[in-house]
Amino acid sequence: MQRINKNVVLALLSLTSLVFLLFQLYYYKFYLSQKNGAVFSKVRGSQSGQDSTRWHVIRKFLGLISSHNIPVYLIDPLILGLVDKDIEQIRSSPDGPSAECKYFCAQRDFTTFALLEKTWKHEVGLFRTAEKMGFQWLKIINKDPRLDGMDDLSGIEIPLHYIFKLASHAIHLVVFYERSGNYLWHGPLRLKQHMDRKFVPFRKLHFGRYPGAYEKPELVLVSIDDLKVQIPKNPSSFLEEMSHSRFLECRYREARAFFQLYPDDASLDAVEFRKKAKSLLHLAALTLNNLGVKFWLSSGTCLGWYRQCSVIPYSKDVDLGVFIRDYKADIIPAFQKAGLPLKHKFGKVEDSLELSFQGEDDVKLDIFFFYEEDDYIWNGGTQAKSGKKFKYLFPKFTLCWTEFVELKVHVPCETRQYVEANYGPDWKVPVKMWDWKSSPSNVQYNGVWPVDEWDDVIQIY
């Protein structure tokens, strides 16, 4: 009898195991089938269209913000994209009640707003009210980049991002700071060790992967889905700007190390040259920006930014790069109008174009035009007396914003490769004797201009 019992027990046990195993297999398969599935992001609700939770959260948030007199504006790219399509209608009827919830009800994890830091008094009261209203909030702080260039200042850390979460929806509030060069900057979103990594799906946030630079936007108050909210006056241009807003901070620490090794030239000449170069760069930036020509710091000026965060005092000129596709015939007259006469023009639009303008007191502005090939980018050089052509090759690059001599300008994002292509691996060592025909490590001999074209491709004034 005992034996029977033992076997029965064993069988039963095995049976349950089987059932259990089958269940497990099923569950496992179910999980595998939706690897990115909802299992771990419980914040996500149903996938079906309308979600009034979001609308309610936004309404609450806007109420919270306005009760503390904090002006925020909507920068959520997805909503702005929708809004942009109906912009005329939205602008024309700022008060009209909307028939349906078109914008704020689409199922989403978060909505993004911007806050201008200088319009805010940093009251602690805001957060207490937020908590009372049921919001959970997270603050991301980091060091103040406006003091980064300063050798020895340690300021307080500044808030870069706030996230307010209520129920299944989060509000991402990006703090924009005004910086020297008349632009707005927002910081990267970096989590400190102790922070809750699952507070929101950080990876999906639209802002914060990189720091960004923006123009000061013009705002307009509109009513969207019965909520009054400020948005950039021209959403499409804001979205355009956003798509390439990545900002690179100058490498101040490396620059300091550089100056430890090679003390800065503090002579009056150097001070004077830097001043002139700065004003020339400001003038050039103004002129090119007015024309809508995108440009970046190139050659020596770029090296100066990358290596020492300042103008190299013995460089004697200011170098800019422009993609040939952005070339405009108006460039020359515009510079002349700005008081910078053309000094020489080498090459032609189809090949090796290079313009030089005469700034104040021998400081020259060189604009090199860059030609894109499939796997590299190049610009050309011409030796006036022999008609020889040179080609300088660069690996492909994209453009980032940075701040240089109180100016928001572009530099190649892949600056190191760019500088290394131009100046070789020893770019960290200052070289005062520089021959543009032989010194660069990326120079290639590129033939000779046909003599009958010389009048056109070698113009010296």
Added chain:
Amino acid sequence: MDEWKPNPAIKPHKKRSWYLAWKYKLMNQRALRKLCQTGAVLFLLVTVIVNIKLILDTRRAAYEEEEESAQDYDDEMLNVEVPRHPVSNKKVLDVEVYSSRSKVYVAVDGTTVLEDEAREQGRGIHVIVLNQATGHVMAKRVFDTYSPHEDEAMVLFLNMVARGRILIFTIKDEGSFHLKDTAKNVLKSLGSQVAPFLSWRDMWTFVGKKGGEVYGEKHAKSPALSTWGDPVLLKTEVHLTSVEDAECHWPDTELNRRRKRFCSKVEGYGSVCSCKDPTPIEFNPDPLKDNKVFDVPVAVIAGNRPNYLYRMLRSLLSAQGINPQMITVFIDGYYEEPMDVVELFGLSGIQHTPISIKNARVSQHYKASLTATFNLFPDAKFAVVLEEDLDISVDFFSFLSQSIHLLEEDESLYCISAWNDQGYEHTAEDPSLLYRVETMPGLGWVLRKSLYKDELEPKWPTPEKLWDWDMWMRMPEQRKGRECIIPDISRSYHFGIVGLNMNGYFHEAYFKKHKFNTVPNVQLKNVESLRKDAYETEIHRLLGEAEVLDHSKNPCEDSFVPDTEGRVYVMFIRMEQEADFTTWTQLAKCLHIWDLDVRGNHKGLWRLFRKKNHFLVVGVPASPYSSKKPSSVTPIYMEPPAKEEGAVAVPAVAAAEQT
């Protein structure tokens, strides 16, 4: 898992149900039974493995998700500082106090909180205040009670310390010579048995709680006038109280939280930490109508004089039209207490690693502070520069608001300053009057951003140059003939008596009697006449109506100026060329105004008040206004004293005004 079935090859022998057959076989066939059992065990094992795998996979997936969401978003600074060990919950502190001729030290729980064995320094009674709940040092002072009046300062300080705090006293060298009875009685009331009988070169240590028990006292009498008492070492234990008992019970507001944080850390700020009736830390002065300087950043340059900073910020925050958001306090060094003061008032503070030494350190601190100010407020066209040892007049911002447009529009201006170097009690009269002067007074001034960014910053003296920043700014290479606008009655008051170039005597002689405006909302007179050309017209008008004084009298005598009020008088002194200030210096000396270098001049003209009359001094023939001199008048010449003393003293203390 399919294998786990009864072996199909083996068929039941009898017509029994499958179960029975199976059971039978299980019972009868040992081999088969074994097989089944093994199978079952195997099966269980597999289940377990699958389970574990599932759990692992699930966790990995979840982890990846988390990684994914946070990747790129991790702060590179992984070496985030490890949270500090919580203050040990020990209830008892071991305190060691040492007193001797050449060395004092105090150790709390083995940590030295005071050690002074420097020669020729730190004489007197050292006082340390500990928080009775945490044991943290809240204040450290030394009162040189060998010298007069220091005992009064000590009494003042001890009275400010909150009840319940732990006080530690120790004497270095000598501390009794000018320790008067009042002070001795205060020490006695703290529980000291020895204090009333402290005498010449005695050594003494004492630990007690204010208004409570005594933890220990040791004393060594000096055997003779020429020798010191033996060193004494006091070892004692102090019982800590609970945090609640050590704190006041203010209503829970944001302001009081700041107050609480401050008061639990530092001592010696008087009623701000009083439990019953604490002094406010928010001031809300009246806003200014049409305030043109509301958006101008205010840089407060500070060192390690937290009590000064406290006084300064109070007056600044009480000034009408102040915008606390625009204030940044720049602290030269990693000092905690000044930062505590800044946080008490809810302002932002920035610390600066000291570079270089002495004057150059101050100079580098100024540069960093100014650069940072313009970085933090990139929109600003100006910055107000203040120092931690200034009182700020209630109408400081009103004064600036009314005059700042001049700095913007008039290229010939270098700065606007709140300070009149020659504005003493007896030489300044009119709060609505402004001057143009060729010197830069500093002490509360406005700097134009373009001047700083384009001219000063690029060539600011480097750290190895031991220059005073203000002297450098006054040099002709920098000033380039530009002038500053100043008020007749200063809008700032320099109260600091300890500082780099400052001492009590110097302060008494040159700063104490400085006039300081206390009238709110002063409407400035005729501001437009301060523009370059208009000012010349104004001066000519003034000189035109001025009565020429009797040049035969001694200008130092009071009777030189008639006993009138509201008149304009002019006198002429000898001034051979632009840089000849011989007579002026002598005149300044006898008038008891600033005479250490030349200040407050405009093209060889000085303007001040005597006996409530406007008093003009013109240097002849260097000044372009010499033409106003009647031919009958001989300019007064005053000889410098024969001794070379004056000439030597000037360069040495010329910089002394800045601290």
